[in-house]
Amino acid sequence: MEYPLGPVPWALATPDGMPMKTNKAVLMQKLEDVSALQIPAKERNHVHIIGGNALFHAQTHLPETFGELAYNIFCALPKVANVHFITDNYQEHSIKSLERIRRGESQAYIVRGSSTKLPRECKSFLKNDDNKKHFIQFLLNEWQQDAYAKLLLNREVIFASDNDTADGETTDARLLQNLSSSHEEADTLLILHSIYADQAINSTDTDIIIRSPDTDEFLLLIAFCQKYTHPIYLDTALKFHCLRANYQTLIWKQADIAQPDIPDSKDHGWKTDGNGVLSIHWCTDLVPQELADILSESHTTRQQESVYDDDIESDVDSDAESQNFSDSETSEEEEESG
Template identity: 30%
Template structure:
């Protein structure tokens, strides 16, 4: 407070000698950074990204329909983290996860599940990676593939991506990626889906970063993009 008072006194003296308007002088931040971005001690303010999402969502109305045929892209880690698997075996968990995936993408012909391989999960990156490998291995079995019916399932696992249908599975060279964040990899899958001829892409991810990325890249994706 003393430092601010001395600075203010100097500014008043300068303003009098140079005929400055104090209202104009005080319209500028008195610090190295704007106060909207920094605290009084110079440290950056912590942001509330959810508030940004709410402000962005105010600019548009909810979509009543999504053009078809459409593709749905799901944040796989978010989906698995929300599941309650305490009373299930790992095989049952894989079945439940696939059921939830098919529910999320019920109105789409193509469903992409994108997993962030480096996000903290189960407090152990090794356990997380092993769980994802197990889920993908289970989804490749004929028993669970039968649940797909006519759906096209794309699953990003580590740096590879698998295309799974009721009849077979294969790796997709065009979706191989070493991106460390699922957020950016979702955009890769959205672009691929539109290149494959889908009329729209719906992204299922409760994430402000994904919303910002979708807005940024929507002009580069040839079809409507929804979240």
């Protein structure tokens, strides 16, 4: 039992040398089963801490240019007074390199400015670390343009990227030295920023809401819960369900009013597609990004195999037709010779 009798320990790795992956979401469900459900009161103040990488992947209807994409991402931020926008840092010789290799890599794509066209395969674009680093820096630069001044009115957006953190109450961002960090993953940076936000809150009527689809974040929050003095909530699909329930209740409560003041449904758990058709917004991410990458790669592989098979069949048919034509010519020549 001392040796794995193979190139890797089979219980911990796959035959190609990659770490074995497990479904951590099952653990989150078990913890939810033994926890009391609490929903943050709407009338209280909220500080939102957002995982930027998840927000990138949540963009479904992509525009034509990077400038438009930057605007869409900014508009997707919660419309509250204080938002922390957290992204991964990309370091050389990282222990995350194997995971990134497993997801696949793509070619470099230079973002020269806001008018640069998005590549056709945006998911593939985000598989290149240099692409992501340049795109994140582009976002920070773009959000400091004068066009965003009105959007930043009475708001503070704290932007964490590349080991630095910029505080943007106006389009002139300033570095926050106490949030400059060498952490590589947004998971741990979200914890650092949530503790910073907790210590910076002076009032007792403020909650901290963390938006992340990652189970790791949920477990880290449990581990660090003793460090917080204000309530911490992890934003999941329950948020959209509560928004829809409150929206319907608002309509019912105004049944005695001829012209009730009904807000836009798109801000309360519904969304519209490219054709303007309204549908339920169930959650930000349908599946973990790792699974989405696997399914996408599998679908692409099947398409390529299908095209290859079609080409083979076409070649076989072409050869058969050529052979038949050749046989026909031979028969005609024999008849003439006879």
